[in-house]
Amino acid sequence: MNITTLVFILLSLLAVGSAIMMITSKSPVHSVLWLIVVFFAISGHYILMNAQFLAIVNIIVYAGAIMVLFLFVVMLMNLNKETEPVKNYRLQLIGVVSGGCLLLIILSAIMKIDTQQLVEMKVGDAGLIQSLGKNLFTNYVLPFEISSVLFLSAMIGAVVIGKKD
Amino acid sequence: MMLQAIDLALVIEKLILIVIVISASLVIAMYTTFAERKVAAILQDRRGPNRAGPFGLLQPLADGLKLFFKEEIIPNFSSKFLFILGPALAMMTAMMTSAVIPWGDKIEFFGRSVALQITDVNIGVLYVFGVVSLGVYGIMIGSWASNNKFSLLGGLRAASQIISYELAMGISMIALLMVTGTLSLKEMVIQQQQTHWNIINQPLGFLIFLICAFAECNRTPFDLPEAENELIGGYHTEYSSMKLGFYLFAEYINMFISSVIMATLFFGGYDMPFVNEALLSPNIAALVGIAALMGKVICFIFLFMWVRWTIPRFRYDQLMHLGWRILIPLALFNMLATGGVILYFGK
Numbered sequence: 076m077n078i079t080t081l082v083f084i085l086l087s088l089l090a091v092g093s094a095i096m097m098i099t100s101k102s103p104v105h106s107v108l109w110l111i112v113v114f115f116a117i118s119g120h121y122i123l124m125n126a127q128f129l130a131i132v133n134i135i136v137y138a139g140a141i142m143v144l145f146l147f148v149v150m151l152m153n154l155n156k157e158t159e160p161v162k163n164y165r166l167q168l169i170g171v172v173s174g175g176c177l178l179l180i181i182l183s184a185i186m187k188i189d190t191q192q193l194v195e196m197k198v199g200d201a202g203l204i205q206s207l208g209k210n211l212f213t214n215y216v217l218p219f220e221i222s223s224v225l226f227l228s229a230m231i232g233a234v235v236i237g238k239k240d
Numbered sequence: 241m242m243l244q245a246i247d248l249a250l251v252i253e254k255l256i257l258i259v260i261v262i263s264a265s266l267v268i269a270m271y272t273t274f275a276e277r278k279v280a281a282i283l284q285d286r287r288g289p290n291r292a293g294p295f296g297l298l299q300p301l302a303d304g305l306k307l308f309f310k311e312e313i314i315p316n317f318s319s320k321f322l323f324i325l326g327p328a329l330a331m332m333t334a335m336m337t338s339a340v341i342p343w344g345d346k347i348e349f350f351g352r353s354v355a356l357q358i359t360d361v362n363i364g365v366l367y368v369f370g371v372v373s374l375g376v377y378g379i380m381i382g383s384w385a386s387n388n389k390f391s392l393l394g395g396l397r398a399a400s401q402i403i404s405y406e407l408a409m410g411i412s413m414i415a416l417l418m419v420t421g422t423l424s425l426k427e428m429v430i431q432q433q434q435t436h437w438n439i440i441n442q443p444l445g446f447l448i449f450l451i452c453a454f455a456e457c458n459r460t461p462f463d464l465p466e467a468e469n470e471l472i473g474g475y476h477t478e479y480s481s482m483k484l485g486f487y488l489f490a491e492y493i494n495m496f497i498s499s500v501i502m503a504t505l506f507f508g509g510y511d512m513p514f515v516n517e518a519l520l521s522p523n524i525a526a527l528v529g530i531a532a533l534m535g536k537v538i539c540f541i542f543l544f545m546w547v548r549w550t551i552p553r554f555r556y557d558q559l560m561h562l563g564w565r566i567l568i569p570l571a572l573f574n575m576l577a578t579g580g581v582i583l584y585f586g587k
Contacts, residue, residue, distance in 0.1 A: 104384060108322075111377075131366040139373025140403060143380070147399050150384050150392060204363065204423065 083123055090116035103149045107142060114138045128204040249352070257358055261338050269492040270300040272541055276492075279545040307485035315478050317387045326382020327479065327486035333375040334493040340364040341500050342426045344510045344529035348522050356526060357426060364425040365413060368501060369406075372456055376402045378490065379458075379475045386478035394474030397464045397556070401455055404563035405462075409452035411571035412445040415578040416505060429509035439506045444574045446506045448567055453498040455563070458491060460548040464556060499540035500533070507536050 090113055097109035114137045121130035211219045274289070274296070281288025289296035314323055344356035361367060376399050383395025419441050420428050432438060439446050455462040466474030476487045503509060510529030520528065554562070 104322075108381070127361060127363050128366070131363050131370050134370040135366065135373050139370060140406070143373075143376055143399055143403060146377075146380055146384075147396060150380070151396060 079123065082119070086116050086119040086123070090120070104146065107146050107149055110145075111138050111142050114142070126203070128207055253352070253354055254358060257354070257356070258339075261343070261358060262335055265335065265338055265493055265496055266489075268496050269489055270304070272492045272496060273303065273488075274300045275541065276545050276548075279542065280549050283546070283549045304485070307482050310481040312481040312483070313478075315387060319385045319387075322381050322385035323478075324483070326378055326385055327483045327490070328378075329381060330375070330378025330490040331486045331493075333371055333378060334490040334497065336371045337368055337497045337501070340367050340425055341497075341504060342429050342509060343533065344526040346522055347526040353522070356530070360424055360426045363423050365417065365423045365505075368425075369410065369413070372409075373402075373406055375456070375494070378487075382479070382487070383475035386475075388478050391475050391477045394466060394477070398458060398475060401458075401462060401464065401559060401563075404560060405452040405455035405567070408448055408563060408567035408571045409456070411568065411575055412442075412448040412452070413505075415445045415571075415575045416442050416449075418575070418578050418582060425504055425509070429504060429511060432508040433511045437506065437508045437511075442506065442574075442578070444570065445578075446502075448571050448574065449502065449506070451562075451567060453502060454544070454547065455559075457494045457498055457544070459495065459544055461551045461554050462559065463553060464559060495541060495544050496537065499537045499544070502540055503533060503536035509533060 093109045093112040093116065097106045097113065100106050100109060114133060118130040118133045118138075121127070121133060277299070278288040278296075280286075289299040292298040292302045314320060339358045340361060342355075342357040342360070346353045346355050348354075379398040380395045383391040383398070386392070416438060417423065419438065420431055422428060422431070428438070458464075458466065464474075466476065476484055479487060510533040512528050512532035515528065518525075
């Protein structure tokens with residue numbers, strides 16, 4: 076077993092473990108903090124695949140901005156286990172069914188994986204900034220522009236909703 | 241094992257470099273606290289600390305000892321783990337940025353040439369951003385774990401302030417990246433050595449970056465998270481002893497590191513002006529480079545202090561107004577103008 080495999084296993088354990096902790100912990104603030112740990116573990120995986128740009132953008136955007144807002148809201152609403160409403164039986168059932176469906180989809184996708192084409196560790200330049208930029212602005216320019224328009228409309232929407240009249 | 245493939249000497253070399261960089265930043269931060277009090281004294285026509293040692297030079301040591309010997313109080317209703325995690329994270333994120341900073345060129349050492357940079361990753365600038373955006377967690381976690389409304393208010397202010405100013409900082413940085421065409425800090429310094437400092441291309445970008453750096457360090461006039469006359473002590477109200485020391489210390493390390501970043505990005509890093517480093521022997525050139533970088537850093541730190549003791553604190557709405565309505569449009573304009581110039585001259 077070489078170092079790369081070892082790091083991969085450690086990161087995967089960290090990611091899955093903290094994802095479970097995120098779901099099971101009672102306090103919302105702890106959940107948010109565990110989710111941040113998950114993002115870090117995933118960034119570690121990106122680095123293993125030589126995608127440093129993706130790794131750092133994942134940290135900047137998710138861990139650095141979105142989760143700060145999550146934490147912000149959770150702290151501001153001062154949620155804790157005493158005040159959290161207990162979900163009723165039907166909601167729990169619906170949650171189990173929809174979660175199970177998602178699990179089935181993921182499992183079927185995993186079963187279909189072509190094991191000849193595994194992601195190679197520490198090689199390739201798919202996630203480096205030069206190749207990513209070239210791809211985005213040549214091969215994938217239309218999806219890129221469409222998602223930019225989507226972002227712009229989301230931003231304008233947020234401003235409109237947030238504006239006091 | 242893969243590990244054997246890595247040069248063992250390289251590992252040792254990097255470890256030594258890390259120890260030197262971290263202890264140097266700690267010592268510099270320590271003496272920055274002393275300098276802050278002296279500068280404040282000069283600006284207010286006082287003498288400043290002058291009892292401990294000659295010219296009061298041992299004052300930081302005395303302060304540190306005092307903090308260590310103070311009683312440590314952890315509030316009863318707080319989450320103990322998170323309460324300790326807060327200052328630890330603040331300190332850690334403050335130190336992490338130093339990993340990608342080029343402190344100087346190579347030095348020759350027993351026939352080995354040692355690069356004076358812990359790691360030259362090809363995403364250096366983004367790494368700095370990532371760490372800066374994580375810096376807020378130390379404050380937020382600590383303030384929430386204190387279970388005190390003043391602390392929480394301070395933490396929330398810190399979070400919204402840092403998120404707001406990160407945007408303008410990022411956009412001003414994009415303009416700089418468009419000019420330099422690289423993300424590696426080392427490459428940027430080499431480019432500036434060969435041509436001219438980036439401040440000439442990007443004066444507006446630098447101004448925006450400077451203001452945002454003040455905000456990210458929570459320095460006056462942006463020190464609303466710890467506004468003592470509104471929020472008692474802000475996010476560190478409940479902290480005592482060395483945990484409080486960590487928070488206060490992290491601020492000074494942040495100040496030092498952001499001075500280094502500004503010097504590296506806009507003022508040529510370890511480039512000594514009007515000296516051709518290639519003509520000097522490598523070791524002398526490296527020493528000259530470190531001295532040049534430190535000289536620039538000292539100027540920036542002085543600027544930080546000068547502003548702190550000159551300008552009063554913003555009101556909260558002024559802070560948000562400046563961030564969202566002035567700095568971000570200005571940064572966007574700077575980016576567009578830079579792009580236009582590059583396109584026009586076909587660089």
